[in-house]
Structures are given as C-alpha cells and as structure tokens.
Amino acid sequence: MKTIVEAKQIKKVYGAKGNVFSALEDIDLTVMEGEFVGIMGPSGAGKSTLLNILATIDEPTAGDIVVDGINLTKMNEEQLSAFRRDKLGFLFQDYNLLDTLTVKENIILPLALAKLNVEELERRADEVADKFGIRDILNKYPYQISGGQKQRTAASRAIISKPNLILADEPTGALDSKSATDLLESLKDLNEQDKATILMVTHDAYAASYCNRVLFIKDGKIFTELVKGKRSRKEFFNKVLDVLSALGGGANDVI
Amino acid sequence: MTLFSLARKNIKGNFNNYFVYFVTLVFSMVIYYTFTSLQYSEKIQESIELSDTMSFMFGVSSIILILFVAIFILYSNSFFTRKRKKEVGLYAILGLRKKTIAKMLFYENLIMGIIAIVIGIILGTLLSKLFAMILIKLMGSIAEVDFGISILAITQTVIVFMVIILFTSVQGYRLIYRFTLIELFYDEKKGEQIPKVSLITAVIGVIFLVVSYWLILKPFPDEFTTEYLIKNYGIAFVALVIGTHLFFRSVTVYLLRLSQKNKSRYYRGTRIIETSRLLFRIRGNARTFTVIALLSAATICFLGATYSGYYSNEKRAKEVVPFSYSHLSKGPEFDSQVESIIKADHRHPIKAQLDIPVIQVKGILSFQLDYDINPVKLISESTFNKVANALNKDETVSLSGNQAAVIQPRFTEYTKSVFKGENITIQLHQGSNELPFVHMVESNVLPFDYPDFFLVVSNEMFAEIAKKEAPLTYKVYEVENEVTAQATSKKVNKLVGNDFQVSSSFYTEYKQGKEGNAITLFIFGFLGLVFLAATGSIIYFKQLTEANEAKGHYEILRKIGVNKKDIRKSIKRQSLFVFGLPLTIGILHSCVALYFTSNFISNLIGINLIFPILMAIVFFVIIYAVYYVLTVNTYNRIVNK
Numbered sequence: 001m002k003t004i005v006e007a008k009q010i011k012k013v014y015g016a017k018g019n020v021f022s023a024l025e026d027i028d029l030t031v032m033e034g035e036f037v038g039i040m041g042p043s044g045a046g047k048s049t050l051l052n053i054l055a056t057i058d059e060p061t062a063g064d065i066v067v068d069g070i071n072l073t074k075m076n077e078e079q080l081s082a083f084r085r086d087k088l089g090f091l092f093q094d095y096n097l098l099d100t101l102t103v104k105e106n107i108i109l110p111l112a113l114a115k116l117n118v119e120e121l122e123r124r125a126d127e128v129a130d131k132f133g134i135r136d137i138l139n140k141y142p143y144q145i146s147g148g149q150k151q152r153t154a155a156s157r158a159i160i161s162k163p164n165l166i167l168a169d170e171p172t173g174a175l176d177s178k179s180a181t182d183l184l185e186s187l188k189d190l191n192e193q194d195k196a197t198i199l200m201v202t203h204d205a206y207a208a209s210y211c212n213r214v215l216f217i218k219d220g221k222i223f224t225e226l227v228k229g230k231r232s233r234k235e236f237f238n239k240v241l242d243v244l245s246a247l248g249g250g251a252n253d254v255i
Numbered sequence: 256m257t258l259f260s261l262a263r264k265n266i267k268g269n270f271n272n273y274f275v276y277f278v279t280l281v282f283s284m285v286i287y288y289t290f291t292s293l294q295y296s297e298k299i300q301e302s303i304e305l306s307d308t309m310s311f312m313f314g315v316s317s318i319i320l321i322l323f324v325a326i327f328i329l330y331s332n333s334f335f336t337r338k339r340k341k342e343v344g345l346y347a348i349l350g351l352r353k354k355t356i357a358k359m360l361f362y363e364n365l366i367m368g369i370i371a372i373v374i375g376i377i378l379g380t381l382l383s384k385l386f387a388m389i390l391i392k393l394m395g396s397i398a399e400v401d402f403g404i405s406i407l408a409i410t411q412t413v414i415v416f417m418v419i420i421l422f423t424s425v426q427g428y429r430l431i432y433r434f435t436l437i438e439l440f441y442d443e444k445k446g447e448q449i450p451k452v453s454l455i456t457a458v459i460g461v462i463f464l465v466v467s468y469w470l471i472l473k474p475f476p477d478e479f480t481t482e483y484l485i486k487n488y489g490i491a492f493v494a495l496v497i498g499t500h501l502f503f504r505s506v507t508v509y510l511l512r513l514s515q516k517n518k519s520r521y522y523r524g525t526r527i528i529e530t531s532r533l534l535f536r537i538r539g540n541a542r543t544f545t546v547i548a549l550l551s552a553a554t555i556c557f558l559g560a561t562y563s564g565y566y567s568n569e570k571r572a573k574e575v576v577p578f579s580y581s582h583l584s585k586g587p588e589f590d591s592q593v594e595s596i597i598k599a600d601h602r603h604p605i606k607a608q609l610d611i612p613v614i615q616v617k618g619i620l621s622f623q624l625d626y627d628i629n630p631v632k633l634i635s636e637s638t639f640n641k642v643a644n645a646l647n648k649d650e651t652v653s654l655s656g657n658q659a660a661v662i663q664p665r666f667t668e669y670t671k672s673v674f675k676g677e678n679i680t681i682q683l684h685q686g687s688n689e690l691p692f693v694h695m696v697e698s699n700v701l702p703f704d705y706p707d708f709f710l711v712v713s714n715e716m717f718a719e720i721a722k723k724e725a726p727l728t729y730k731v732y733e734v735e736n737e738v739t740a741q742a743t744s745k746k747v748n749k750l751v752g753n754d755f756q757v758s759s760s761f762y763t764e765y766k767q768g769k770e771g772n773a774i775t776l777f778i779f780g781f782l783g784l785v786f787l788a789a790t791g792s793i794i795y796f797k798q799l800t801e802a803n804e805a806k807g808h809y810e811i812l813r814k815i816g817v818n819k820k821d822i823r824k825s826i827k828r829q830s831l832f833v834f835g836l837p838l839t840i841g842i843l844h845s846c847v848a849l850y851f852t853s854n855f856i857s858n859l860i861g862i863n864l865i866f867p868i869l870m871a872i873v874f875f876v877i878i879y880a881v882y883y884v885l886t887v888n889t890y891n892r893i894v895n896k
Contacts (some may be wrong), residue, residue, distance in 0.1 A: 055814070057814060058814075063368040076620070076819065077818060077819055078818045078819075080818075081813070081816050081818030081819075081821075082816065083813065084815065084816035085815065085816025085817070086521060086816070088816070090814055090815070092814075096529070096811045097811075098622070098808060098811060099533075099535070099808075100528075100532050100808075101527070101531050101533070103527075105527055105531065108522060109527065109528075110815055110816065110817060111522075112522045112523060112524065112527050113524060113525065113815065113816065113817055113821075115523050115524055116523055118518045121522055122518075122734070140457040145742040155816075183661065234805075
C-alpha cells in the first residue's frame with residue numbers, strides 16, 4: 001500500500017520572542033492510501049493547525065511533509081496552489097461555498113479552474129451529484145438550500161477532481177444529527193468503495209467513530225492513537241469516549 | 256460632556272472607517288471654496304476687460320457645484336451610515352438609550368463636519384491660488400496673481416456646508432429611530448439575489464437608447480425654435496437617462512447570461528467566478544453605473560466642446576478678421592496716420608499692405624436665397640488674388656467677361672451647388688448687368704460686416720462698373736506675429752472706430768475670443784475635473800467595500816487552489832468590466848452629443864473638431880485609467896495579501 005501523507009517532526013510556533021506559543025510540537029503522522037483517519041482533541045490542542053499545515057494553507061515552523069511523494073516545504077506559492085487544486089479535496093465546517101455560483105457551478109469549480117473540457121466536466125458533475133443525492137438541487141444557489149445539502153455540495157466539490165487526499169475540518173460541526181449521519185455515511189462509502197483517503201478533524205466522538213483510526217492530540221503533541229480494527233462502530237464509539245475522558249476536558253467538548 | 260467625549264473617542268478610535276467619509280467632506284469643501292474664492296477675487300474680475308459674461312457663468316456653475324456637492328456628500332453619508340448600522344445596533348443591545356445614541360451620532364457628524372470645513376478652507380486657499388494662475392495662463396493675460404483670503408468666500412462656504420452637515424447630522428440622529436433593532440443587525444445579511452432575465456426590459460432599454468440617439472442626431476429642421484429645442488432634446492435626454500439605466504439593469508444581465516450559455520468558455524478558468532460575481536452585483540451597481548456613465552458623458556462633452564472653442568479660436572478669429580488691421584480709407588492724412596502707427600511697431604513688421612477697392616451695388620438673385628445680400632460688395636479678380644497671396648492661401652480665381660464668383664458668406668453653409676447655373680442682376684445708375692455665377696470661393700477679404708455677400712468679378716468688368724459707381728477703398732495690413740500686437744491694435748482701434756461690426760484688428764478679435772473661451776474652458780474644465788474625481792472615487796470606494804465583503808470569497812478560492820497571480824488577473828478583469836462598461840457607454844453618449852455640437856459649431860466656423868474632442872476623451876480616459884490601477888491594487892491588497 002502507498003503512503004499518502006508522511007509528516008515528520010512538525011513544529012508550529014506562534015508569536016515573537018518573549019511571548020512564544022507552541023501549537024504543535026514534533027508531530028509525526030503517516031496516512032496510508034485508503035485510510036479514514038480522525039484527529040481529535042480538546043479546543044486549542046492544535047488539530048486545526050495540523051490540518052491547515054497539511055492543507056498547505058499554513059506553513060510549519062519546522063519539519064518535513066511529503067504528500068503523495070511531493071515535499072510540500074520546498075514549493076512556492078504557485079506550485080502550492082496547483083498542488084491544492086490537483087491533489088487535495090477540502091471539506092470545512094462552514095461549507096465555504098461561493099454564494100454567487102449555483103450548486104453545480106460550485107461543484108465543478110476545481111475542474112473549471114484546471115481547464116478540463118466541458119463534456120468530461122459535466123459527466124463528472126452528474127456522477128458526484130448522484131453519489132451525494134443532490135441532483136435535483138444542482139441549479140439552485142447556496143442560499144436556497146439547507147445546511148446538510150450545502151455540506152454535501154461541498155463534499156461533492158471536494159471529491160470531483162479525484163484528489164489523493166480529502167481533508168475535512170469539522171464537517172459535521174454545523175449539521176443536525178440526521179444530516180451529519182448522512183454525510184458520514186457518504187464519506188464512509190467513499191472511503192470503502194472508491195478507496196478515498198480521508199483525514200478528518202472533529203470534536204464529535206460520533207463522527208470519529210466512522211474512522212478506521214483516530215489520533216488524539218493534546219497540547220500540540222500526539223497523546224494516543226486508537227485503531228478500530230474488527231470492532232463494531234458502537235464499540236469503537238465507546239472506546240473513543242473513554243480516551244476523551246482520559247484526555248480531560250475533551251468530553252466536555254463532545255457536541 | 257461624557258456623550259460628547261464618547262463621540263470624539265469614536266472618531267479617534269475608528270479613524271480608518273471615518274477616513275473615507277472625511278476625505279469626501281474635505282474634498283467637496285476644497286472644491287467649493289476654491290471656486291467661490293475665484294469667483295470673488297477682484298484680480299480675476301479685473302483682468303477680464305472684455306467679457307462681462309464671467310460673473311454670470313461663475314454664478315451658474317456655483318449653483319451646479321452646490322447641487323453636486325450636496326448630492327455627493329449625502330450619497331457618501333448614507334454609504335457611511337449603512338456600514339455602521341451594526342455598530343449602532345450593538346450600542347442599543349448593550350443598553351444605551353436611543354436618545355443617547357442619536358445624540359452621539361449627531362455630535363459625531365457635527366465634529367467631523369466642522370473639522371472638515373477648517374481643513375477644506377485651508378487647502379482651498381492654497382489651491383485657489385494655483386487655479387487662478389492656471390486661468391490667467393489660459394487667458395493669456397499677464398496679470399499679477401496675488402491672493403488674499405477672501406472673507407466672502409469663507410462665509411459662503413461655511414454657510415453652504417453647515418446647512419449640508421446639519422442635515423446629515425439630523426439624518427444620523429434619526430437613524431436609530433428609523434430602524435428597528437433587528438433591521439440594524441441583519442442589514443448586511445440581506446443576500447443579494449441573482450437577477451432574473453427580462454428580455455422585455457432589455458429590449459425596451461435598447462429602444463430608448465436608439466430613440467434618444469436618433470433624436471439627437473436628427474438633422475436640424477428648417478425652423479429652429481426654442482420649443483423644438485426643448486421638445487426634441489428634452490425627450491432625447493429623458494430617453495437617454497432611462498435607456499442607460501435599463502441598459503445596465505437588464506441588457507448587461509442579459510448579455511452576461513448569454514455568455515454563461517457558452518459552457519466551454521464559461522467553465523474555463525476563473526471566468527466562471529468573475530461572470531457570476533458581476534451578475535450578482537449588477538443590480539446593486541446598475542444605478543451607480545448609470546450615474547457614472549451619464550456624468551462621464553457630461554464631463555467629456557463639457558471638456559470636448561469648450562476645448563474645441565478654445566482650440567479653434569485663432570482660426571475663427573482669422574476668418575472673422577482676415578487681416579491684422581483693416582480700415583476704410585478716409586483721405587491721405589488719416590491713412591498715413593494709421594500707417595505710421597503700424598509702421599512704428601518694430602516688433603510686428605508689415606508683411607503685406609494692400610488697397611482693396613470695393614464697389615457696393617444693389618443686386619437681385621435669379622433664385623430664392625434666405626440671406627440678405629444687399630448691398631452686394633464687388634471686388635476685382637486681381638484684388639482677390641492679391642489678398643489670397645498676402646494671406647498665404649492658394650485659392651485663386653480667373654474670370655472673364657461678365658462671369659462672377661461668390662465668396663461664401665461667413666457663418667453660413669451654402670455650397671457651390673446653391674449658386675451653380677444661377678445668376679445675379681446688379682443694378683447700376685444706368686442700366687443693369689446680369690452676371691452668371693461660375694465659382695464659389697472661401698477666402699475672406701475684409702472683417703465681418705453683415706450682410707457678408709462679396710462677389711469677385713473680372714478685372715474688365717470691375718473697371719467698367721467703377722466708371723459708374725465710385726469704389727470705396729479699404730486699406731489692409733498683415734503683420735508678423737499678429738497674435739501679440741496688443742498695443743498697436745489698441746491705438747489703431749481707437750483711431751479707426753467702427754468700420755465693421757467686428758473689430759478692425761485681428762488681435763482684438765483674437766484676444767476677446769480667447770478670453771471668453773478661456774473662462775468657459777476653465778469653468779467647464781473645473782466642473783469636469785470635479786465630476787471626474789467624483790465618478791472615479793465612487794467606483795473606487797464601491798469596489799473597496801465590495802473587496803471587504805468579498806474577502807471570504809477569495810479565501811475560499813485560495814483554498815481550492817487558485818494562485819495569487821490568477822486571483823489578481825481575475826480582479827483585473829472584473830474591475831475592467833466595472834470601470835470599462837460605464838466609461839464605454841459614457842464615451843458613446845458623449846460622442847453622439849459632441850457630434851451634434853461639433854456639427855453645430857463647425858457649421859458656423861468651418862473647423863474640424865475631431866482633434867480637440869479626441870484630446871478631451873483621451874484626457875478623460877487617462878485619469879480614469881489611474882483610478883482603475885489604484886482600484887485593482889487596493890482590491891488586490893485587501894483580498895490577496
């Protein structure tokens with residue numbers, strides 16, 4: 001199996017002399033192809049910082065990151081943009097859809113930016129819309145659809161360019177439980193059937209229970225790691241809850 | 256007092272937010288003060304001996320300026336308060352009483368206004384000196400520019416602006432009462448909706464534009480009455496305003512929608528983002544676009560028309576008064592007196608000196624001409640050719656027998672074909688002569704005097720008629736560098752008196768025209784600059800507000816993988832549309848209007864005005880382009896840091 005993410009000794013320090021805050025300290029992380037990895041931890045533990053660094057939106061203070069064989073730290077802005085467009089798919093808590101575009105236009109945006117031809121673009125749009133069940137809202141605008149539909153639109157956009165890695169930052173954070181479950185089921189299908197590699201930051205133990213593996217971060221360091229293995233989702237969920245309470249403060253964050 | 260200090264702290268704390276509004280205030284005041292102080296300056300009034308239309312022109316322009324400045328301030332004030340609704344809502348939620356908030360907003364606006372007045376007057380004093388120098392340079396006077404501080408101008412500026420500021424302050428006071436708390440809070444959340452395409456309004460818009468263009472370009476009717484002027488051009492103007500608005504509201508939406516249909520173009524690169532953004536913003540921008548297009552059109556027209564006048568003054572003067580000096584011979588003593596004055600001016604040596612014998616007769620045309628021709632003035636072929644030679648014109652005539660050539664009467668548009676095949680019967684004391692027209696020439700001989708109907712006849716014919724009707728002799732002089740012959744012209748004018756309707760010396764006619772044109776050019780140039788600065792600023796500030804709102808939008812794009820270079824390109828393209836569209840429409844409008852005015856003007860003086868009009872447009876576009884670059888850079892800095 002191929003290694004998708006290989007991060008070594010990642011450090012992130014905020015602030016200047018005298019008032020330094022270290023968000024990440026020597027994090028090592030490896031994600032293999034086809035894995036569905038969760039990252040959990042209390043507020044301020046550095047989860048989002050880690051994700052942003054992997055997403056190339058933020059730069060690490062020190063350390064090496066290799067994604068799909070490409071070293072991120074050695075790229076310039078233009079290369080990073082192209083890398084994000086071609087290799088990564090994003091899913092955010094606040095959807096990050098463009099208000100001015102229809103659902104369909106939002107979904108195909110990455111392909112349009114990559115200047116793919118129209119037939120291929122339309123075909124793929126239909127394909128992902130079917131996968132997430134949003135075919136009948138394709139011509140609507142984001143302000144006309146519900147939160148759940150928005151997040152499924154965002155998910156469609158994240159996968160349409162067939163990225164090597166999907167990064168999700170609290171994707172269920174703003175959804176009601178029904179919509180959240182729908183989305184998580186979709187992500188699971190994506191992971192199992194299409195062998196998509198997913199890295200998801202979450203607060204929610206229920207969301208984390210859909211992963212194959214969950215990393216726990218505390219104070220910028222990896223605290224522990226749980227692997228689902230042969231366990232049922234329910235058992236895994238309880239395990240996650242146990243770790244969270246051991247982590248302290250984490251359980252309060254469970255939404 | 257605590258309230259007063261809260262208001263003061265508010266301004267100090269959020270100076271950036273207030274800055275834009277404050278600059279607008281100061282800008283308006285500087286302009287208004289500069290203008291009024293020029294108006295009241297004695298120096299300016301003095302240096303114009305010949306044009307008495309000045310104070311009238313200044314008065315009218317001052318009213319236009321007040322209106323403009325008031326609208327501009329009210330516009331930016333409402334723009335400013337709209338941005339602050341949330342802040343006001345927050346004060347209310349934190350438990351400040353409505354009355355307290357209202358008072359605070361009132362004081363705030365008042366303080367800013369008063370500071371702006373002080374700064375405006377200081378800057379205005381400096382600027383008015385500069386503008387006065389420009390005006391005097393344009394007029395070509397060598398007057399001293401010495402500017403004191405004009406109390407009258409200060410008083411007038413303070414009064415006008417206090418009224419406007421009090422009005423906006425009261426508006427601020429009423430803000431909290433006009434809206435409910437919820438409205439204050441959710442104002443910015445009102446999502447703009449994608450506009451629906453309405454083919455009908457688009458078509459109506461185009462029809463309105465076509466109709467107004469047609470009305471403007473329609474050739475003049477035979478009878479040119481005020482009623483016609485008001486009816487025809489009034490309707491044209493209204494149609495133009497409505498048409499322009501509908502154009503931006505519907506036609507652009509329609510065109511953008513159409514461009515979305517072409518999927519392989521639309522779904523390629525960042526075009527999808529720009530098109531959809533423009534489409535979304537168009538409803539909100541339509542009114543601004545309309546105002547800007549119309550203001551640009553008006554500015555270009557002002558500049559074009561007045562610059563044309565200034566530009567063509569020398570040619571016009573040369574046509575009205577062909578020679579440097581002309582006078583009717585009144586005996587050898589008088590003539591030599593004039594001659595010695597002209598000869599005494601060594602800085603303007605005589606290039607040519609001619610005697611022009613003219614016979615005045617009564618004539619009857621063989622056809623109907625709506626021009627009073629009597630008395631007809633006859634000159635001989637050789638005189639005409641000598642004149643043409645002296646004035647460096649290559650127009651000559653050669654006639655034989657009783658053939659005659661007509662000189663095109665000035666300020667008319669008669670063509671050769673009007674006279675072709677026709678003749679004139681001139682009545683002499685004994686009998687009459689029928690002279691067929693064989694030619695029409697355009698070189699004028701003497702200063703304009705109505706009726707301006709000259710006939711050139713063959714030398715033999717002239718000699719024959721001269722036996723029966725004694726000719727008058729005009730003495731004309733052409734000197735070097737006639738445009739500067741001020742002192743001599745004055746002396747000659749004094750001596751000669753009113754031989755003609757216009758001045759008998761070229762310089763006086765030239766100077767008079769130049770001063771008149773300089774003032775109009777200055778006033779309209781000034782107004783043009785104000786409009787230009789205002790339109791540019793409106794787009795600039797509007798784009799910046801939009802940039803602040805669009806920050807999130809571009810952040811998403813960055814995350815999806817659009818690089819900085821592409822975002823910059825996308826901003827450029829978007830701004831080009833926002834700046835270019837109203838400008839294009841404005842230029843189109845002004846071209847139509849200027850085509851009309853230049854037809855009007857060049858018919859009168861026979862000068863091609865393409866060059867000055869083009870200059871005005873180029874000047875406008877250059878300043879506009881500066882605003883464009885400024886906008887792109889700032890926009891980019893905001894969303895693409």
